[in-house]
Amino acid sequence: MNVSEATDILKSKNIVKDINGTRRFIRKGELLAEKACNRDGYQIDIRALEAFLWVKTCTDAEMVQHILDNDIEISKRDNPYKVASFFAGIGGFDIGCERAGMEVVFQCEINKFCQQVLNKHWPSIPLHSDIKTLEAQNIPEANIWCGGFPCQDVSLANQGKRKGLKGERSGLFYTYADLVRERKPDWLILENVPGLLNSHNGADFGILIKTLDELGYGVSWRVFDAKYFGTPQRRRRVYIVASYGDMRSARVLFDDGTNPVTDKSGRGERSNFAPEAREGLSRTDVFSIQHASIGRKHTAGPQAKGYRNDGETYTLDSRGSADAICTPDAPYRIRKTAGVSRELDSNRLRAIGNAVAVPVVEWIAKQIVRIN
Numbered sequence: 001m002n003v004s005e006a007t008d009i010l011k012s013k014n015i016v017k018d019i020n021g022t023r024r025f026i027r028k029g030e031l032l033a034e035k036a037c038n039r040d041g042y043q044i045d046i047r048a049l050e051a052f053l054w055v056k057t058c059t060d061a062e063m064v065q066h067i068l069d070n071d072i073e074i075s076k077r078d079n080p081y082k083v084a085s086f087f088a089g090i091g092g093f094d095i096g097c098e099r100a101g102m103e104v105v106f107q108c109e110i111n112k113f114c115q116q117v118l119n120k121h122w123p124s125i126p127l128h129s130d131i132k133t134l135e136a137q138n139i140p141e142a143n144i145w146c147g148g149f150p151c152q153d154v155s156l157a158n159q160g161k162r163k164g165l166k167g168e169r170s171g172l173f174y175t176y177a178d179l180v181r182e183r184k185p186d187w188l189i190l191e192n193v194p195g196l197l198n199s200h201n202g203a204d205f206g207i208l209i210k211t212l213d214e215l216g217y218g219v220s221w222r223v224f225d226a227k228y229f230g231t232p233q234r235r236r237r238v239y240i241v242a243s244y245g246d247m248r249s250a251r252v253l254f255d256d257g258t259n260p261v262t263d264k265s266g267r268g269e270r271s272n273f274a275p276e277a278r279e280g281l282s283r284t285d286v287f288s289i290q291h292a293s294i295g296r297k298h299t300a301g302p303q304a305k306g307y308r309n310d311g312e313t314y315t316l317d318s319r320g321s322a323d324a325i326c327t328p329d330a331p332y333r334i335r336k337t338a339g340v341s342r343e344l345d346s347n348r349l350r351a352i353g354n355a356v357a358v359p360v361v362e363w364i365a366k367q368i369v370r371i372n
C-alpha cells in the first residue's frame with residue numbers, strides 16, 4: 001500500500017486531513033513504512049496501518065488491558081553499570097553501588113557468617129565462596145569490579161608483624177589481579193587500610209600500582225575518612241580507582257575545586273563530598289567505648305583503650321572484641337537487650353569492623369556514573 005492509499009483510509013477515520021498528515025506520522029516514526037528507493041516512495045504494510053489505527057482510536061485503559069490480556073512482556077532497560085563484588089563481606093560495596101544506580105550481578109566471599117548476610121539480602125545473586133577456586137570465565141559480565149582485599153598483613157594494627165602482599169591474606173590481591181588480567185573490566189574500585197601505603201616502606205603499594213599499570217589501567221588513589229561522609233565514626237581508608245585504557249580514574253577521585261570540611265569532626269555538614277550527610281551523634285551523654293575500658297580518653301590514639309563522646313566513635317575493631325556505643329544508664333545490657341548470643345554478637349562486630357563505609361563507596365560510584 002502506498003502513502004496515497006493509506007491517506008484515504010486515515011481520512012475516513014478523521015485521523016489526517018491530507019497526505020501531508022500521513023507523511024508527518026511516517027517521519028515521526030508512529031506509522032511504520034519502508035522505502036525501497038526514492039522513485040518508488042514509501043510503502044506501508046496493511047498490518048502496520050491496522051496497528052496504527054488501533055493505537056490512535058483506542059483509549060489508554062483499553063491499551064493497558066490489551067497488554068494484560070495478551071501477557072505482553074514489557075522490556076526492562078538494561079542497566080549499563082553491572083558490578084562484580086569481590087571480598088564482599090556483608091555487602092558494603094554492593095549497597096553503595098546500588099545506591100548509585102548500579103546493578104550487582106556477582107559476589108565472592110569466603111566467611112560463612114558474611115555469606116548468610118549476603119544470601120539474605122541478595123538471594124538471587126550468584127555467590128562464590130573462595131576467590132582461589134574461582135575461574136574467570138564463571139564471572140558474569142560486569143564492567144565494574146570492586147572489593148576490599150584482606151588488610152591484615154598490611155595493617156598498622158599488626159605493627160612489627162606485617163607480611164605485606166607476601167602474606168597469605170593480603171596476598172590474595174595477586175589472585176584478584178590474575179582474574180582481572182583475563183577479563184579486563186572497565187573499572188576497578190579497591191579499598192584497604194592506610195597502612196597499605198607504607199607497608200615495607202611503600203614497596204607493597206608500589207607493586208600494586210605497577211601490577212595494575214601493566215594490566216592496562218590508569219590508577220588513582222586517595223585516603224578518605226568516613227566521618228566526612230556523614231558517618232559518625234573515624235575510619236580512614238585508602239580507595240584505589242583504576243580505569244582501563246586511560247586516566248578517567250583521576251576525575252573520579254579528584255574534583256577541580258576545593259572540598260571544605262567542618263572543624264568539628266563527626267557533626268553537621270562534613271564536606272561537599274556528601275551534601276546529604278547525616279547528622280553525627282549530638283548528645284553528650286552517648287559514649288563510644290573501645291575494648292570495654294573507660295580508663296583513657298580518646299586522645300590516646302586510634303588503637304588505644306578508652307572512651308569518647310565528641311560526636312563520633314573509634315574505628316570499629318575488626319577483631320570483634322568489645323567496642324560499643326551506649327548511654328550511661330544502660331552500658332552493660334547491650335547483648336541482653338539485643339537478644340543475641342555472645343558468638344553472634346562477636347561475628348556481627350567483626351563483620352562490621354571489616355566493612356567498607358557505604359557513603360564513601362556511593363560517592364565514588366556516582367562519580368563514575370557522572371564522568372562515564
